[in-house]
Amino acid sequence: MPELPDVETMRRYLESTSLHQEIAGVEVHAAGVVPSEEVIEQTRVKELKDALTGRSFASTRRHGKWMFIALDEDSDEFLVLHFGMTGGLKYFKDMEQAPEYDRVLFRFTNGYQLAYLSMRKLGEVAVIDDVGRFVHEKGLGPDALDPGFDLATFTDAVEGRRAMVKSILMDQDTIAGIGNVYSDEILFHAGIHPRTTINHLGEETLEELFHTMKDVLKKAIEYQAEPEQFPESFITRHRHDGGTCPICGSALESVKVSSRTAYYCPNRQRKKGC
């Protein structure tokens, strides 16, 4: 689930539910998501609780697949969330409504609580004091939907590189926010075979790829990153064994790229060069 459109949807969900309420307490049900060596695990959990209790969520930001939540209006401290492959958020009141796999629970004084869920515990919950530095230290590239991330920046970033185009799209150091599913969706609409090496794309195709990337991500956000709501022309709901192209009806094929399974339409996505 959690690629850029999903995280953006969750960010909006958090904004519409959880801002400006005092945090009464924090429960960590699975310390695994609070990064630490085992010996200092309890210390890190305590740090998280101490940093949040009595504060409130003031505003949110997102960079790629990372969400940042400001603690109080003029604080430099941020709660940072990453959702791994199976993470999510749920705001609820009664414990009967508690979701499965709630790893960290932020309890508000109004009796409601926000749960950070992660079935596979592959995400991360931490408190940081400088978003810019955090993004820099992670080596993240520009957020895919940042208006400042324009065509020229994109072509500069891939200039001289010869990796497969799907690998480039998924490389968080190059562009932050795109994962396996949306790279497939983007390449499908751009008509590019996932194993095409990027140096074999002509200038025009590269430009089309860039605009398609922006369009697909924006469109997915419009539909709250819910594949069931996506237009029929999207490949996401069809990207499984036995799936067919929603446009031409061809049987979809799959191939490994960066150890991930890429689904594509062999008719509409011709390998270009290489």
Place this chain on the structure above:
DNA sequence: CCTATAGCCTGACGGC
């Protein structure tokens, strides 16, 4: 620079 692989963690699914 690039690819492939393993590992983290848990659950779903298919085959026998």
Place this chain on the structure above:
DNA sequence: TGCCGTCAGGCTATAG
């Protein structure tokens, strides 16, 4: 039904 292998929308570290 149970057991086993494989795979899954993430990221990192490592080797070649």
